Amino acid sequence: MVSKLPDGSESFAWWELIKWIADPLAYLEAGARRYGEVFTIKLRGFAPFVIISNPQGIQEILSVDAKLFDSGSANNIVRPLVGDNSLLLLDGDRHKRQRKLLMPPFHGERLQAYGQIICEISEKVASQWTEGNSFIARSAMQDITLEVILQAVFGLYEGERYQQLKPLLAAMLDLTGSPLRSSILFFKFLQRDWGAWSPWRRMEQRKQEIYDLLQAEIDERRADREIPGNDILSLMLLARDENGEPMSDEELKDEMMTLLVAGHETTATALAWAFYWIHKLPEVREKLLQELDSLGENPDPMAIYQLPYLSAVCQETLRIYPIVPIAFFRLPRKPVEIMGRSFAPGTMLASCIYLVHHREDLYPQSKQFKPERFLERQYSPYEYLPFGGGNRRCLGYALAQLEMKLVLATILSRYQLALADNKPVKPQRRGLTIAPDSGVRMVLTGKRDRATRAIEPKPVKKEAVAQ
Numbered sequence: 001m002v003s004k005l006p007d008g009s010e011s012f013a014w015w016e017l018i019k020w021i022a023d024p025l026a027y028l029e030a031g032a033r034r035y036g037e038v039f040t041i042k043l044r045g046f047a048p049f050v051i052i053s054n055p056q057g058i059q060e061i062l063s064v065d066a067k068l069f070d071s072g073s074a075n076n077i078v079r080p081l082v083g084d085n086s087l088l089l090l091d092g093d094r095h096k097r098q099r100k101l102l103m104p105p106f107h108g109e110r111l112q113a114y115g116q117i118i119c120e121i122s123e124k125v126a127s128q129w130t131e132g133n134s135f136i137a138r139s140a141m142q143d144i145t146l147e148v149i150l151q152a153v154f155g156l157y158e159g160e161r162y163q164q165l166k167p168l169l170a171a172m173l174d175l176t177g178s179p180l181r182s183s184i185l186f187f188k189f190l191q192r193d194w195g196a197w198s199p200w201r202r203m204e205q206r207k208q209e210i211y212d213l214l215q216a217e218i219d220e221r222r223a224d225r226e227i228p229g230n231d232i233l234s235l236m237l238l239a240r241d242e243n244g245e246p247m248s249d250e251e252l253k254d255e256m257m258t259l260l261v262a263g264h265e266t267t268a269t270a271l272a273w274a275f276y277w278i279h280k281l282p283e284v285r286e287k288l289l290q291e292l293d294s295l296g297e298n299p300d301p302m303a304i305y306q307l308p309y310l311s312a313v314c315q316e317t318l319r320i321y322p323i324v325p326i327a328f329f330r331l332p333r334k335p336v337e338i339m340g341r342s343f344a345p346g347t348m349l350a351s352c353i354y355l356v357h358h359r360e361d362l363y364p365q366s367k368q369f370k371p372e373r374f375l376e377r378q379y380s381p382y383e384y385l386p387f388g389g390g391n392r393r394c395l396g397y398a399l400a401q402l403e404m405k406l407v408l409a410t411i412l413s414r415y416q417l418a419l420a421d422n423k424p425v426k427p428q429r430r431g432l433t434i435a436p437d438s439g440v441r442m443v444l445t446g447k448r449d450r451a452t453r454a455i456e457p458k459p460v461k462k463e464a465v466a467q
Contacts, residue, residue: 005040005048005050005347006035006038006039006040006050006341007035007039007040008031008035008039008040008041008042008048009031009034009041009042010042013042013043013044014044016041016042016043016044017043017044017045017046017186020041020043020186021179021182021183021186021429022179022429023179023429024325024429024434025321025325025354025427025434028051028325028352028354028355029355029358031051032051032053032355037052037053037054037057038050038051038052038053038054038057038339038341039051043186045186045187045188047074047346047348048348049329049348049349049350050343050347050348050349050350051326051350051352051355052338052339052349052350052351052352053351053352053355053356053359054339055356055359055362055380055382055383056339056382057338057339057351058351058356058382058385058389059380059382060337060338060339061330061338061349061351061390062351062381062382062389062390063390064336066390066391067092067333068332068333068334068336069330069331069332069333070091070092070330070331070333071091071328071329071330071331071392072088072089072090072091072095073089073091073331074328074329074331074348075088075089075328075329076089077185077186077432078432080185080191080203080207081172081207081257081261081431082254082257082258082261082262083250083253083254083257083258084250084254085248085250085251085254085255086254086255086257086258087099087102087255087258087395088258088262088328095391096391097241098255099391099395101235101236101239102232102236102255102259102395103395104235105153105231105232105235106395106396106398106399107398111398111399111402112301112302113152114148114152114399114402115300115301115302115305115402115406116301117148117151117152118144118148118152118301118402118403118406118407118410119301119406119409119410121144121147121148121151122144122406122407122410122411123410123414124147125140125143125144125147126140126410126411126414126415129415129444130444131444131445131446132443132444132445133443133444134420134441134442134443135441135442135443135444136438136439136440136441136442137271137272137275137276137439137440137441137442138268138269138271138272138435138436138439138440139439141267141268141269141271141272141275141407142170142264142265142268143166144268144271144403144407145263145264145265145267145268145271145403145407146166146169146170146260146264146268147166148264148403149259149260149263149264150162150165150166152231152399153231153232153233153259153263154217154231154232154233154256154259155231155233155234156217161213161216161217164209164213165210165213165260168206168209168210168213169206169210169260169261169264171206172203172206172207172210173261173265173431175199175202175203175206176430176431176432177430177431178428178429178430179428179429181199182429182430182431182432184199184200184203185431185432207257210257210260211253211257214252214253214256214257215249215253217233218233218237218249218252218253221233221234221237222237232259233252233256236252236255236256237252259396262394262396263396263399265433266323266324266400266433267400267403267404269323269430269433269434269435269436270314270317270318270323270400270404271403271404271407271408272435272436272439272440273317273320273321273436273440274313274314274317274404274408275408275417275440275442276419276425276436276440277313277316277317277320277369278313278408278412279417279418279419279442280369280419281369284313284369284371285412287309288309288310288313288408288412289412289413291307291308291309291310292304292307292310292409292412292413293413295307299409301402301406304405304406304409305401305402305405305406307405307409308375309371309375310405310408310409311374311405312371312372312373312374312375313371313408314401314404314405314408315371315374315384315386316369316370316371316373316374317369317404318386319357319363319384319386320357320366320367320369321354321427321434322353322354322357322386322434323386323433323434323435324353324388324432324433324434325352325353325354325434326350326351326352326353326354327350327351327352327353327385327388327389327392328388328392329348329349329350330348330349330350330351330392331345331346331347331348331349332344332345332346332347332349333345351385351388351389353385353386353388354434356382356383356384356385357384357386359383362379362383387400413448414447414448415444415446415447415448416444416445416446416447416448417442417443417444417445418442418443418445419440419441419442419443420441420442420443421441423438425437425438425440
């Protein structure tokens, strides 16, 4: 027998949606305090979904045969950003095929090849900062991460098309850059063309301009008979399905748009948070600099990647404020039992990343930034899951981790930075993600050279770090 949905707020669904848009983390915490590890959220305009923050329950969800769940059909909220053919919206064999196609450039030898590119781009962007002047860390990091995506993943290094893509994408994403502006993704009545200045029209116009540029790139690649590159677009153009048919232009553009949107803004936000915590807590910064300096001049990017305290800083950054608060919904195709409770087919099950990351039994003093916790113990994939899990785990998680570490190492090793003010930075909804409300305003105070570095850095505890 299928049980009814778990308890949850029964107040006016419009009000619940407003609270969810305005402050999703506070909303989740309030639900957990009142209802515990499993509760139901009912928002106006959306099907009810069940929040689960128990690691055992999450393991049961992620360990079930992926064929028993659908997920893409529950992600319609991202459709306006990435199109109908995005990997995020696919299920079944089509999802499996597309994911298999897109995975190789994000792992293995290709991933290592991106290391030097990331360091060079980081130095290029940071070299434009002027001493004494402030800048917004999230915007600066977005410059770096978008450049990485364009170069390493799309093979675009220069040219008019390359120059046009960058501001267009930033402008489109900024249309959902605050809780109020994010409402366009949650209220259907806002998803209409109300005239020249309506947010929906501007979003559609920006998206169409980006798609036109992507189409031009596709056409140029198809017309080029020379040996294709080894970037992801070249691989997608070569791909054939079981009938020998290539991907359509519409499929190509939607997948490219997904990588552009999901592949740079999320990492930029994580980096902004990392710079905030590192400079808010002097002891973290000093410990990290000691470890970085221990590698000497011009270290190998993969040596940087292996540094334990740097890894722990990045992990703690993604723990305390994960970029997305809940993992992809899972919709069972037939009744499924989770933690002794049976759920009906089509029940939206949501593993709550944020609440798991703030369980006091796993992370004592969870509101405090403590990288050492990741040096002291290993966490299972159901206790620490900033990139989601199962067959819906973020495709670019390895690239994101590499990027975070190399950007931080490159900039911190060469530049002295400080927070521009002492005001606490708070988490705020930015579209479907959680970002620092101010973007983290920082100031360049000087450059670091060999004379400013510790001659004999203190050793850093190097226990195994969960990856």
